[in-house]
Amino acid sequence: MFVVRVKCPHPDCGKSLIDPKYVLNGAPATIMKARKGAKEGNIQLSSIYDDYTVVIPKELDIHEGDIVILSCPNCGKPFPEMGVCPDCGAPLAKINLESGGEIVICSRKGCKHHGIEFSNSNALLAFLEANSALK
Ligand SMILES: [Zn+2]
Numbered sequence: 509m510f511v512v513r514v515k516c517p518h519p520d521c522g523k524s525l526i527d528p529k530y531v532l533n534g535a536p537a538t539i540m541k542a543r544k545g546a547k548e549g550n551i552q553l554s555s556i557y558d559d560y561t562v563v564i565p566k567e568l569d570i571h572e573g574d575i576v577i578l579s580c581p582n583c584g585k586p587f588p589e590m591g592v593c594p595d596c597g598a599p600l601a602k603i604n605l606e607s608g609g610e611i612v613i614c615s616r617k618g619c620k621h622h623g624i625e626f627s628n629s630n631a632l633l634a635f636l637e638a639n640s641a642l643k
Pocket residue numbers: 516517518521522523580581582583584585
């Protein structure tokens with residue numbers, strides 16, 4: 509399994525989105541701020557690649573198929589948009605990997621589209637090394 513450690517893509521923030529206070533399926537969770545309409549709150553996502561576990565506070569009222577605006581819980585700025593999801597047409601949000609490279613995730617609840625992009629082979633190696641260090 510791969511643990512995907514992400515951080516805020518805004519250069520003036522860059523804070524890790526991993527919060528070890530929360531654990532999902534054995535790995536520290538990724539925390540993001542989600543907004544739907546006037547409601548906003550922090551959601552927990554699994555940091556394990558291909559694990560779609562997500563914990564959403566009830567008061568946010570987010571259901572399957574809803575599109576949310578995802579932002580950094582630290583600086584509050586929305587993640588940059590990277591075009592639209594090829595599977596469902598919702599905006600894609602771009603987030604950075606701690607080890608280098610980036611990941612795009614779909615902003616629609618329940619859509620499983622996501623992808624990791626490495627800018628070069630060093631970023632890929634750093635990602636794999638960070639993962640092997642966990643074992
Ligand atoms: Zn931030």
